[in-house]
Amino acid sequence: MTAAIAPDCAAPEVDAARICAVFDLDETLIRPKSMLAVLEQYHRSTADSPDQAERRIRDVRANLTWYVERNANRAAQNRYFYRQLAGIPVDDMARAAQQWFEANRAALYHDTVVTRLNAHQQAGAVVIVVSGSFAEAVAPIAADLSIEHVVCARLEQRDGRYTGAMLGEPTIGEGKAIALRQFLQVHGLSMHGGFAYGDHDSDIPMLSLADHPVAVGSNAALLDHARRHDWRISPAVS
Structure with a gap:
């Protein structure tokens, strides 16, 4: 797993010709926060x-x-x-x-969204999770779903403990889009032909980077935006 916005983390080689598939985590891939x-x-x-x-x-x-x-x-x-x-x-x-x-x-995942993630993996896409959550919380899920790339909150640590401070901006709203753009730039990737999945209207900046944005779930503001911009809409339920 690569925390792409942490400069001290070594990132594996990524083929820039591959399509990117980007997923929000909480209430998109998984049910809870x-x-x-x-x-x-x-x-x-x-x-x-x-x-x-x-x-x-x-x-x-x-x-x-x-x-x-x-x-x-x-x-x-x-x-x-x-x-x-x-x-x-x-x-x-x-x-x-x-x-x-x-x-x-057993009850963690939105199976329909995980099915899409698996399909992208099988097609050879670069799968990236972008989340406002933090590395320790995301790690078991990323390992279970074989997700290599995670862009998430970076938390300051001192003497093996959290200080309560964040390093950099939260990966929420526009910050999520900024963090994704930074990841893409570092790896020589783009969202041309790419897919992005999110469940909340705060995900709109990130979703807008993709050629194929997908609104997941029932957030009214997101669904309204998706309909007005002819985005795909997908239920989150199994």
Whole structure:
């Protein structure tokens, strides 16, 4: 797996002649929001008791709800979420992500979208996941689906722990499109003839880079945009 926006990660050779197929992760390839689900799993696996775990989870949800109600900017919401990770050991979060994945794999995926991903892989496409989630949360899914390239949130670490700060801009909204363009430039790729899949109107900047954008699911604003621009619409359900 390649975190394409992390300059210290070595990227495998990519054939620039191959078609690119780009997928959003949360609520597109998978049903839940991975970043929140993995954080909740971390609290369940590290708390002294189930009651303590549930209190921690309630606090996280309450804090996020409070912030979202006061700030509609999704990139700002993304930054605020990652502040909740301050002080958590990275290795412990990676273990929690694997535990969460193994416990939920049977019902995790939107099968129709995964079928499209598999078809692109079989056709030899360069498959890229672009997500506002973070590397430790995405890793088990990318491994399971044989996805080599992941562009996601980069989180500052110090002494093996998250600081709560992000490195660079959130990969949300326009930031998702910017990160994808950077990946394509680094690898000498383009979205000419390419496909992109997303479930939310904040994915429109990324989807617009593809010759074949696909609106997934039921987000009203995204579906309205897709119809007006003659984009393909696909249900997310199996």
